[in-house]
Structures are given as structure tokens and as C-alpha cells.
Amino acid sequence: MQCALCQNTKKLCKSHIIPEFFYKELYDKKHRFKGVYSIWGKIVFHFKGFRERLLCEDCEKKLSSYEKYLRDVLLEQYPKIMELKVGDKLYFNVNYKKIRLCYLSILWRMSIATKRFFKNFSIPEYEGKLKDLLNRDDPGNPNEFGYIAIVPLMNNSFKRAWFIDPHLGKMNGDDICFVMFGGILYIFFITFTNNPRAAEAFIQRENKWLITAVDVKDTLLDKYIRNAQKIIKKSQ
Ligand SMILES: [Zn+2]
Numbered sequence: 001m002q003c004a005l006c007q008n009t010k011k012l013c014k015s016h017i018i019p020e021f022f023y024k025e026l027y028d029k030k031h032r033f034k035g036v037y038s039i040w041g042k043i044v045f046h047f048k049g050f051r052e053r054l055l056c057e058d059c060e061k062k063l064s065s066y067e068k069y070l071r072d073v074l075l076e077q078y079p080k081i082m083e084l085k086v087g088d089k090l091y092f093n094v095n096y097k098k099i100r101l102c103y104l105s106i107l108w109r110m111s112i113a114t115k116r117f118f119k120n121f122s123i124p125e126y127e128g129k130l131k132d133l134l135n136r137d138d139p140g141n142p143n144e145f146g147y148i149a150i151v152p153l154m155n156n157s158f159k160r161a162w163f164i165d166p167h168l169g170k171m172n173g174d175d176i177c178f179v180m181f182g183g184i185l186y187i188f189f190i191t192f193t194n195n196p197r198a199a200e201a202f203i204q205r206e207n208k209w210l211i212t213a214v215d216v217k218d219t220l221l222d223k224y225i226r227n228a229q230k231i232i233k234k235s236q
Helices: 057-082 095-112 122-133 195-200 222-235
Strands: 012-016 051-056 089-093 147-154 164-169 176-183 185-190 208-216
Touching: 012 057, 012 147, 051 176, 057 089, 095 122, 095 176, 095 185, 095 222, 147 195, 164 185
Parallel strands: 147 208
Antiparallel strands: 012 051, 089 208, 147 185, 164 176, 176 185
16 A cells, blocks of 8 residues: 555555554543543544554654654653643743654644544645655744644643644634644644744744643633533533
């Protein structure tokens, strides 16, 4: 079968769409990850992650090395992320190339994925560009598929088990993708015209990453999260 990334015909691995550590290692016993809280779909318990046959072993290894880097960064920062209160900003140093390539690969994988969780998101006209960057190990410019990371807090508490399936939306005329995993909401700018406020929060070549904590009411997710709460309540 043909590898979705390098296009070579090889045996394909069952690849994760969202890196596995988001389901496993970011939880302790008390906060065990129980399922996917998808706002539009139903809740799936005993969840094992989303995997599809996409990549050959070489491409899988390449993306795994970026994932390992992101995992190490997040495991180190998580204790601080969990302590954030509304209005706090957390800055930390990251490797621009590795972190960008990891998130670009997640964006690309979410677009080509066919599982139900990803059915509301697809950007076929940008898949070629993303694939090209990944094949060349080129992280691109900060504004190219730039993304903002936000921690939405509910009554100042961090919802690390929350997953929200990726959706397309609009922000100041730009096409965006919003998705939440591991308690962090990501807003990817699929197109980018002129949005200096957003650009400030993109990872820059100086390797600074900013995570901002906001009240969930101040995010575009508020109404969706209310719906999720109803679904969760009903299922309990
Ligand atoms: Zn490949």
C-alpha cells in the first residue's frame, strides 16, 4: 500500500492521528483518562486512541521522533500548565523546528484521517503543502499554519481529559481549525492574512512558546462545552 507521506509503496503501520501519550501518560491514577468527550458525537469509553493505516515504517519513525520531543516538553511543563489561573501566561523555550513539525504533522493527519472523530475536519487543498513541509523537514514560517495554544479553564480547573474533535471555523476572515486534546485548545490558522494579536501567540523562531489560560466562557468553545456537559451528565 502507498504511504500517505512519502508515497512509496510499502507495508503500512497503524499510525496514531493524535500522539498516543495524550491518552496515556498525561494522566495519573486519580485523573485516569476515561474517554473522548466529543461534543458533537457520543462519548467513547475505554478508548484506545485513533489509529489508521497511513504511514510506512520510515515515515512513522520520523514523526515519532517529533512526537517524542513534544511529549518530553509537555511532561515537563504539565505541572505548571495545571496550575494556571485565568489570565496567566506561561512562556517556555522549545525547539522551533521539532515542535512545529510535530503539530503540522498532527494537523495533516487530522485532515487525511477518516475515523468518525475527524469527520468534521478536512482541508484537502492544503494537504499537499503540509505533506511537502513534512517530507522536507521544513517547519515553515511562524505564520504558515501558525497555531495558538489556550488552556480553557472551567471554574479555574484544568480539564485534562477533554478532547474536542477538530472543526473548521472563521476568525477575522481567516479559516481556522480548532481542536482540543490533553486539556489544551489549539487554534490553527489555515489561512493567515493580518492578525497581529494571533501572530504574537504563534511559536516564533526565537523558540518561545506561549500558553495562555482563559475562562472557558471567553473562548469560542463556550456553547459547545455547555452541550458537552449535558451529554456527560446524561451518561453518568
Ligand atoms: Zn513513508
